[in-house]
Each structure stands twice: as structure tokens, then as C-alpha cells.
């Protein structure tokens with residue numbers, strides 16, 4: 001089976017800042033892959049590159065064996081950006097946000113059919129937000145907002161989900177719900193890439209992990225990546241001192 005995501009020698013620059021350098025990696029289908037690295041190590045840039053929102057200066061990116069922008073248009077890939085990258089004042093209800101995940105299936109008319117409403121209701125139920133469905137998205141708590149965007153990914157039925165720090169600022173209950181849903185999505189055949197700073201939860205969450213510091217330092221099992229010497233490579237020695 002070809003990799004779900006494949007990058008070869010990808011370098012990304014923002015002006016003079018080199019955010020990714022010669023990144024080569026393959027992520028196989030049906031896996032949960034965690035992306036680990038310190039602030040500024042290029043995690044969000046990697047997601048945006050896989051989505052075709054940021055264009056590498058060199059190298060190639062394939063998503064489901066297609067060009068990223070084409071795959072995004074086909075709705076084969078779903079992306080939950082970081083909290084700060086979303087306009088929470090946008091006048092959409094939670095239900096409408098989740099419905100945007102169905103746009104790729106609706107064609108140009110964007111008219112929701114029974115199957116779309118059903119998929120949205122099921123996704124809302126899965127993330128336990130049915131009772132908040134008609135609230136404006138900005139009026140949810142941090143954890144509920146994350147869950148709403150995970151619901152959008154579920155409703156989209158995308159083969160690949162990219163989740164940028166879905167656990168940041170969420171309580172234990174939301175974290176457990178999101179972890180359970182990620183595992184369930186992979187079990188049902190999706191490929192999930194998730195960035196997280198929660199190293200303790202890694203073995204339960206992910207099948208494999210990538211240590212990123214502009215370059216891929218390591219791509220291995222969570223257990224290997226969590227070895228102190230490997231974490232020290234990505235985070236410096238502080239992480240060892242903090243245990």
C-alpha cells in the first residue's frame with residue numbers, strides 16, 4: 001500500500017526563516033502518528049505543507065498519492081488548525097462549522113441533503129456536542145471548540161486527518177474523548193497526524209511518533225521517541241530535568 005503522506009526533501013522558507021529543512025518522511029495508512037517538537041520546530045508548517053497551504057521551495061509532497069491542493073479540493077484530507085488560526089467571531093453555529101466538512105461532497109450548490117444532516121448529527125453526538133449544536137462557535141469553551149473541529153473532520157469522512165495541538169487547553173474529559181475518537185478513526189481506516197506537547201499520553205495516543213526540529217530527528221515508536229536521550233535531542237536538556 002502506498003504511504004498516506006509522503007514528503008521528499010521538503011524545504012520551506014518564510015522569507016529568511018527556514019521552517020523546514022530537507023524533510024523526508026512517509027506515513028503509512030491507518031496509523032496515528034504524533035508530531036513532537038518544541039515551539040517553532042515547524043509542526044504547524046508541516047501541516048500546512050501537507051495541506052498545500054504552504055508551498056515548499058524544494059522537494060515533493062504527495063497525499064494519498066496526489067498533489068496536496070488537489071487532495072484538499074477532493075476533501076480527502078481534513079485539517080484542524082491551531083486555536084489562534086481560527087476566527088472565533090465568525091457567525092457560524094457549531095452545526096454549521098461541522099457542516100463545512102461536508103462541502104466537498106455537496107458540489108457547487110452547497111445544498112445539504114439528508115445524508116449530510118445525518119453525518120453532521122452523528123459527528124456531533126460522537127464528540128458529545130449535540131446540546132451545543134446551535135450555539136455560535138465562539139461561545140464554546142476551548143475543549144468544546146476543539147471537539148467541534150474534530151467533529152467537522154469526522155463528518156468530512158476524510159481519509160487523512162491533521163490535528164494541530166487538539167489537546168492544548170482542554171480538560172481531561174475532552175482529552176479522553178478526542179483520544180478515543182482518534183483511535184477509533186484510525187481503527188476504521190483513517191490516517192491521523194496529531195501534534196501534541198503531552199508526552200506522557202503518547203503511548204496511548206499514537207502508533208508512531210516523529211521528533212521534529214526543522215528536520216526529522218527521529219521517526220519511530222512512541223517508546224523509542226520517549227527515550228530521554230532522544231527527547232533531549234529535540235527539547236534540550238530541560239526536559240530531562242523536569243522528568
Ligand SMILES: Nc1ncnc2c1ncn2[C@@H]1O[C@H](COP(=O)(O)OP(=O)(O)OP(=O)(O)O)[C@@H](O)[C@H]1O
Pocket residue numbers: 014015017018019037038039040041042043044045046
Ligand atoms: N507566516 C509566517 N511568517 C514568517 N515566519 C513564520 C510564519 N509561520 C511560522 N513562522 C516561523 O517558522 C518557524 C516554524 O513555525 P511553526 O509555527 O511551524 O512551528 P510550531 O512547531 O508549530 O510551533 P508551536 O509549537 O509554537 O506551535 C518559526 O520560527 C516561526 O516563527
